[in-house]
Amino acid sequence: MRRFLLPLLFALPLPVVAMPAVPALSVRLTPPRTVGADLRAPWRVTFTNRAATPAVALPFVLYTYTDSISAPLVVFPEGATCTQGYPGSASCTVDIPANGSRELIFVAQHRSGLGHFFAGVEATSPTDRVPLVEQDELVLGRPYVVHNTDDSGFGSLRQAILDVNRECAAPEEPCAIEFAIDGPVPAEGWFTIRPASPLPAIRASDVVIDGRSQTEHTGDTNPSGPEVALEGSGVAAGHGLELAGFRAVCDSLAIGGFPGNGVASTASMLTVRRSYLGTDATGLVARPNGLRGVRLTGGHALIRDNVLSGNRRAGGYIHSDGRVTVRDNLIGVGSDGITPLGNGASGLYFHRNTLNFDAAFATGNVIAYNAHAGIALSLAAVGGFNQNRFHDNGGAAIDVGIDGPSRGAGGVPGMGGVVGAPVVTSARYENGVTTIDVSLGEGAGGTRAYTSVAIYASDALEGDGTAEGSELLGTSDSLTGTYELQVPGDLRGKYITASTYSVFIYGWDSPAPGTSELGPARRVE
Secondary structure, three states, rough: OHHHHHHHOOOOOOOOOOOOOOOOOEEEEEEOOOOOOOOEEEEEEEEEEEEEEOEEEEEEEEEEEEEEEEEEEEEEEOEEEEEEOOOOEEEEEEEEEOOOEEEEEEEEEEOOOOOOEEEEEEEEEOOOOOOOEEEEEEOOEEEEEOOOOOOOOOOOHHHHHHHHHOOOOOOOOOOOOEOOOOOOOOOOOOOEEEEOOOOEEOOEEEEEEOOOHHHHHHOOOOOOOOEEEOOOOOOOOOOEEEEEEEEEEEEEEEEEEOOOOOOEOOEEHHHHHHEEEEOOOOOOOOOOOOOEEEEEOOOOOOOOOOOOOOOOOOOEEEEEOEEEEEOOOOOEEEOOOOEEEOOOOOOOOEEEOOOOOOOOEEEEEEEEEOOOOOEOOOOOOOOOEEEEEEEOOOOOOOEOOOOOOOEOOOOOOOOOEEOOOOEEEEEEEEEEEEEEEEEOOOEEEEEEEEEEEEEEEEEOOOOOOOOOEEEEEEEEEHHHHHHHHEEEEOOOOOOOEEEEEEEEEEEEEEEEEEEOOOOOOEEEE
């Protein structure tokens, strides 16, 4: 029944689950940009193996469906051995080389030209037995096409927003604002829309603003990023895009130079992906939004594969009681992952009003060069925030309570309880392996149901004598309160620090997850 649950990912309260360790093997799923006339769509699966040994006959499962209806797999991935499973699925095996990757293509037959088309892949890392679950979606909506870069009138973005607000109020099928601006393509490689006044809020029930459609129209003329940019220097107030409907997707746009936020959302279900918020369309030059890259004050959200950099305040401001995932973004750096484009406050800020079964997660992000903390957490924030790479931020990598170094405190995380930072008790190199031992810090209460410790290495200490954690070495799980991680290689001279993610149980089966700050650094001997 797995294929019927994912379309409701944001709609239903989900239990808090343990964050997996960083596996030697990872998987990535990339959706197609569109479907063909025959409604067939090619999806790409990429397995990456960081281990020194190959993964032989790795078993994995593919599945695909459209709005809870199976979408049959019509072409199995070449290079893998597959057998048909339940409708819309296949069980497969594939060989992944050591220290390498393997890319596979499978094709799904969709049943209509409109709707949310989902696909997923599931595997288990053969080295550390960590589940690998990846899913994505392609949204095909009734099209409202932007034909020019004019401020208003027929074919403008403003007119497309007015049209979807008027005609797409009922939650029957998604609507799509698509771009098909004719050439010649400007010399810089992308089209720029400069509103002369704030754009209307998008209030359609279910809408995708799809910058990838311009790539389909004129080709990949900007290999560095999106082919459409929204530039806000001509407006005195307002956001780049304001999303206020039930479900909204912002895909593949560069949004910068607006007085407010790049994207401001009160949508119940929000997706922002492959967009540059606070930079130009190369992702290498700051075009600061006056507030944040993205501001969420609503429900559930997925913020993934974006550049959230160069903004006057935080890269992302998340004030939501829903389940929020901020994953695989570049925050404070350019699209190359190197160029410093720090935000003027924290990289990310999290807060919520109520403690419930939902939580926020930030994982796989690069967070650097921001003026304040890498991730700032109010005492009401709950979730997992410690599997990222941090360096060169003005404050701590993770700042719980936004008050500098915090001591552990008893109580419920999200209601004043603070998980104390763990202590690296030993870091030593011997016989080709660096062994790191960690002990839990004090704080938080209730029954500790699950704990994972993320362990980081840095080449040098920061100016205040701390280490932010520029390299995530991995995670270690234990039920004893002491943790050990063995890393192949000589890490002598590096500084090791750690952060804890713990799930506590209060009352009757009520989970409350909390993340600690990074503890003091210890040099590898």
